[in-house]
Amino acid sequence: MPACLPACIRPAINSWPPGDNTKCDHLLAFFVHWTPEAYSLEGSEAGRNGGFVLLEKAKELEIIDDYFKDREWEVLSVNEYHHRIDEINAEELCSLCERLQIVTTNESKRRGNIAVASMDVGPDANKPTLKGDSAILEPEHIEKLTVELPPRTVGYPWTLLYSTSEHGMSLKTLYRTMSNTDAPVLLVIKDTDKQVFGALASDPFKVSDHFFGTGETFLFAFNPAFKSYKWTGENMFFIKGDMDSLAIGGGSGQFGLWLDEDLYHGRSHFCKTFNNDTLSKKEDFFIQELECWVFE
Known part of the structure; x- marks a missing residue:
């Protein structure tokens, strides 16, 4: 057996069968090949100072062996090993976050809830500004709809762009009034059954x-309780405009909301786009008032 070996492998040597020098030679060759700068054997001084320890007495091996025999060892499964490593990493991450004052998502939500609860929010805090007079929308309608609107509409006034009472009942006129905007549109209908x-x-x-x-895009109805119908992901039949009709939501040949070219007659059916109920009392309805509001 060679007289010098890397210190990190000495504990394992004593477990080899007596006289089995081939393993030791192979291991030594491995270290010399991959880390010649540390384990080069050119000269006895290099061997002593290059990461090797000279074993003077066999008794030293016995002492090392006794040391490892007295240690407590536990065999872990791979999953348990990774679980414990994750726990250690989590503790270190929490400690790092505390030192750097990094706030987690849950903590951010908690602080936000506390801040909101501590604010004196008035009943009109989230009430939008309406530019135009509505013949349909009541305060309770506006309150319910405000909560459902997409984020990009928040902070913008509701501008009345088209209404049948002002512009007449014509789909072509409705298209013309919207030619110069790219904002989302809130379409509100009141039918002859007073349904909104x-x-x-x-x-x-x-x-x-x-x-x-x-x-x-979504559908909604007050019948009389408010209910909204958001996109299901089933298809992408959101909006379809023709010269003689306007449709919102579709699937299997039926539309969630359909209007004719005179904006007088309409239909509402279940559709896969929104998984909606019939918005009106009856599938076929007649329009009393129609308004289009944009957010700009």
Whole structure:
């Protein structure tokens, strides 16, 4: 057996069978090959100072062996090993966050809730500004709809862009009034049964060859309780504009909300886009008032 070996492998040597020098030679060759700067054997001084320890007495091996025999060892599964490492890493991460004053998502939410609870929020704090007079919307309608609107509408006034009482009952006129905007549109309808319902369209209404829009689009109804119908992800039949009709939501040949070119007759069916109920009392309805509000 060679007289010098790396200190990190001495404990294992004593377990080799007596006279089995081949393993020791192979291991030594491995260290010399991969780390010649540390384990080069050129000269006895290099061997003594290059990371090797000269074993003068066999008794030293016995002492090392006794040391490892007295240690407590535990065999861990791979999963348990990783679990314990994760626990250590988590503790270190929490400590680091505390030192750097990093706030976790849960802590941020908790602090936000405390801050909101401590504020004296008035009943009109989230009430939007309406530019125009509505013949349909009541304060309770506005309150419910405000909560459901997409984030990009927050902070903008509601501007009345089109209404049948002011512009007449014409789908073509509705398209023309929306030619100069790219803001989301709130379509509100009151039918002859006094039912209020409609849709939030992610894009202005226009004539199109195909369906357009995004998942921000949704349907809603007050019957009389408010209910909104958000995108299911089943399809992307959001908005379809034709010269003689306007449709919102679709699937299996039926539309969630459909209006004719005179904005007088409409239909509402279940559709896969929003998984909605019929918005009106009956599938076919007649429009009394219709308004389109934009957020700009």
